[in-house]
Amino acid sequence: MNVRLFEQQDISQTPRPISVLGLPVHLMDDYVGWLVSRLQQKLGTQVVTLNAEMTMQADHNPALARIIAQADLVVPDGSGIVFYCWLQGIRLQRSPGIELAESLLCRCAQLDQPGSVFFYGGAPGVVDQVVREWQQRAPGLRIAGCQHGYLAAADQAEFKQTLKSLQPSIILVGLGVPRQEYWITENRSLCPNSIWIGVGGSLDIWAGTKSRAPAWLRNHHMEWVYRLYKEPWRWRRMLALPQFAWRALLYRLTQRGSVIQ
Numbered sequence: 001m002n003v004r005l006f007e008q009q010d011i012s013q014t015p016r017p018i019s020v021l022g023l024p025v026h027l028m029d030d031y032v033g034w035l036v037s038r039l040q041q042k043l044g045t046q047v048v049t050l051n052a053e054m055t056m057q058a059d060h061n062p063a064l065a066r067i068i069a070q071a072d073l074v075v076p077d078g079s080g081i082v083f084y085c086w087l088q089g090i091r092l093q094r095s096p097g098i099e100l101a102e103s104l105l106c107r108c109a110q111l112d113q114p115g116s117v118f119f120y121g122g123a124p125g126v127v128d129q130v131v132r133e134w135q136q137r138a139p140g141l142r143i144a145g146c147q148h149g150y151l152a153a154a155d156q157a158e159f160k161q162t163l164k165s166l167q168p169s170i171i172l173v174g175l176g177v178p179r180q181e182y183w184i185t186e187n188r189s190l191c192p193n194s195i196w197i198g199v200g201g202s203l204d205i206w207a208g209t210k211s212r213a214p215a216w217l218r219n220h221h222m223e224w225v226y227r228l229y230k231e232p233w234r235w236r237r238m239l240a241l242p243q244f245a246w247r248a249l250l251y252r253l254t255q256r257g258s259v260i261q
């Protein structure tokens with residue numbers, strides 16, 4: 001189907017996938033509203049926040065590509081995805097994973113029956129700071145619990161049992177890509193009614209151990225510059241960005257974007 005036809009359709013209610021180098025990205029007006037309604041209906045949901053780096057990882061990692069393809073919601077986290085869509089004639093707004101998770105937690109705290117959240121990931125100490133931060137930010141939010149991301153293999157079974165007994169409404173997993181995506185896929189059956197989101201380094205930011213790029217850099221699609229400045233060891237991983245841009249341009253020249261049916 002032609003992308004332009006797709007643009008005329010109503011994308012406000014249901015997530016409709018478009019293809020970004022063969023991976024889905026869902027378009028809709030209100031991701032958070034949709035997630036809240038899934039939460040209220042107890043419809044288990046796996047959310048992937050896709051950026052260029054992850055797209056390039058999936059390009060040579062079929063297991064990761066499969067997980068992204070099967071996720072219930074894939075949001076355009078990075079500027080690269082927005083750029084790709086722009087080349088295809090689709091205008092969309094970035095939906096950074098950290099902002100999506102923040103909005104969801106804030107909305108969740110205001111519900112008549114507030115949902116509960118579990119934080120998993122980050123260095124020991126970081127996740128406890130995240131809990132304190134969210135207790136202040138959204139006092140109505142029920143925090144079911146937290147667990148740092150460096151648990152010994154021997155303690156995993158007990159942790160999973162705890163998660164199973166808690167059945168939180170939202171489970172935020174910050175183990176980095178693709179570890180968090182693998183972990184969620186393997187374990188989402190423990191809490192089949194929960195919203196599971198891989199949040200990468202968001203826990204470090206909420207804990208205050210890392211900072212986001214200033215808004216003016218974010219607004220000019222330059223968040224990667226800040227990341228490289230703060231964490232120069234990332235340079236090899238970040239070579240994925242020019243690779244992605246090149247692939248996007250090549251794709252534009254050779255094919256037309258399509259809606260995944």
Ligand code: UDP
Nearest residue numbers: 121122123149150174175176177200201204
């Ligand atoms: N992490 C973790 N357990 C691990 C490896 C990493 O909890 O075994 C955490 C790490 O402390 C950090 C996050 O995963 O908080 C990865 O953050 P990063 O910004 O690298 O995420 P990505 O760029 O992959 O989304």
